[in-house]
Amino acid sequence: MKNIKIAGVPEHFNLPWHLCIENGEFDVEGINLEWTDVPEGTGKLCQMLRSGETDIAVILTEGIVKDIIAGNPSKIVQVYVESPLVWGIHVAANSNFQKLSDLENKKAAISRIGSGSQLMAYVNAGNEGWNTQDLQFEIVNTIDGAVEALTNETADYFMWERFMTKPLVDKGIFRRIADCPTPWPCFVIAVTDEMLQKHPGTIRRILEIINNTTIEFKEIPSIDRTLASKYNQKIEDIREWLSLTKWSQKPLSEQMLNKVQNQLLALSVIDKKGIFAEIVKDI
Template sequence: MKQINIGGVPEHFNLAWYLGLKNAEYKEAGINLRWKDFFGGTGAMCKGLRDGDIDMAVILTEGIIKDIIAGNKSKIVQVFVQTPLIWGIHVAEKSKYKTIEDVKGTKAAISRYGSGSHLMAYINAQNNGWDLKKDLDFEVIKNLDGAVEGLTEGKVDYFMWEKFTTKPLVDNGTFRRVGNCPSPWPCFVIAVREDFLKSNRDDVKTILDIVNNTTSEFKEIPSIDRMIANRYEQEIEDVQEWLSLTEWSQDNISKETIAKVQDELFALDIIPEKWDYKDLVEDL
């Protein structure tokens, strides 16, 4: 049985993968799919793809586009979550900062350079009319635990992360959320290493078919809200709100979206050039 390694963040967005693995759906199709949690987010997954530690990744759209242009030999094969990601902007509960404007020019915690928390800090700065050269300062904290430590100890001033994942930390008084910043495009895509894709195209298609079957009916799974609340230690009403806002996709990313992401990243000086659609995306 062929082993295929896939990575993603250990968050509620990816429960569909867990369910398919739990039900042995991939094994029944002759694929030993091995899931790896990446607590360091998109930057860590980009490194995993580059190093060959994983063959596939469920990864932030803007992060993988930036990294492919920077030399990561991977291709986007599908959108996984169609709706934007809502990034919460967090400070320590006892921080003196009360608004988004208050954190202008202060130190932002990021999981690593090229991660979503890094790139979205630029989007947030642009949205608020900040000077991108003077008003952004970064400190690498690796993951959510690092952010808790950094904010609590005052090493960093604010941190951007998906707001429902961090909601328990807001509820228990670790963080305070001063605002939100939705990503301006579909948030998660599935990317595959190019050399792996060349020789395993049919297996990748099979994997996508299985997970798409789950996501297309995800909201109809009995007691799915309670399952998510228990597994990810969320309040049931937060899970229900998140489910109402989130739509999965079974289609590839559009040319319009690829153009929009690149236009934004280029304007922010995050990528040095814009690439053709075919150099970033593979249709299966």
Template sequence: MKTIKIAGVPEHFNLPWHLCMENGEFESVGLDVQWTDVPEGTGKMCQMLKEGETDLAVILTEGIVKDIVNGNPSSILQVYVESPLIWGIHVAAGSAYNSLSDLEHTKTAISRYGSGSHLMAYVNAQNQNWNTEKLQFEIVNTIDGAVDALTNGTADYFMWERFMTKPLVDKGVFRRIADCPTPWPCFVIAVRNEFLENNRQSLALLLEIINSTTTEFKDIPSIDRTLASKYYQKQEDIREWLSLTKWSQKPLEEKVLNKIQNQLFDLKIIDKKGTFAELVKAV
């Protein structure tokens, strides 16, 4: 048995991995896949890759691109979710803020620096023609931390995946005032370079299994009910999310990588750009 440690957010996007593990599909080809839920998100997973705490991560594209350019010895194996991530922009339910323009000079809650919530705050600010050099941040680690920060007023707004945050909107904890979709595919599968060099055959088997599952995922009987139950969602919200979400089984294209790097560079999030060969590897 070859052990492969993999990390990802505890969100609906990653149910295909759990189904493969529960059905024994990895085990049947000699892979002991050990999954770690990382509610802190991309910044934490970048750290885990760097420090060898995980071999693979299902991770936000912009976050891992930034971290590899800044020296994380990892690579992108393929795109996992092709469609954009729809970031909801949330305020506390009782907040006086009612529109995006109200938030221009306020403080945003982020899970950590280098996370998607951090990077997308810049993308949103650029979309609104705000001065990105004047953005203010409050580190909250998790969505629970964001609830505390917005409720207590230590931060004013929080960007997080719209559907996973909707139960908090439905409960009257948050109000969603706008959406900000990523201008690129949202999730990729990243690997530590050292692990890639020594385990190409095992990684090829792993990708073959997960790609087969994501290809057929939407056709699984009652998958909307399963997702709604597991992630505490309303079925109609899950059906809308499924209609907007497209998994991928393909490598990241060079033109897409260039677009991401160009935007991160323009926003001064990275101060140099890596080559396609440095960032993207095949098994």
């Protein structure tokens, strides 16, 4: 058996991986795929790829593009979720903030530096015409940390995937005042250069297995109920999320990579663009 480590956020997008692992689909191929949940998100996942703590990461597109340009020895091998990620912009339920413009020059809670929650704060600021140089951040690590920061007023707003934070809105802890969809496919699969060099055939087979599952994922009987139960969601919210979400089985195109890099460059999130072959590998 080949031991391969994979990591991703504990969110509904990644249920296909868990189903494949539970069904023994990788085991049959002689692959022991060890999954690690990373609630801290993209910044932590980038760090894990750099340190060799994981061989593969299911990770936000903008976060890994930024980190590969900054020297992360990994490549994007495929788009995993083609549809945008809908980021909810949340404030404490009892705060005085009522509309998006109230948050200009306020402090954003982020999971960590380089996380999607930080990068999307830049995207949102760019959309609203705010000065991105004025953005302020409070590192909170996890959603629980964000609840604490917004409740204690050490941060003013928090951007996170809209459906995963919906239970906190329903409980009256957060109030969502706007949405900010990503202007690109939300999740990609990144693999360390070392793993690509040593075991390209194994990575190719892992992709084939997960792609066969994501193609048919929405057709799995009662998948809406399974997702609602596993991720503590209302069935109607899961059905809406499923209708908006489209998995992919294709590589990241040069055109889409340029779109991501051009926007990150315009927002001063990166100070240079990387070459396609240094960021993406089609295996």
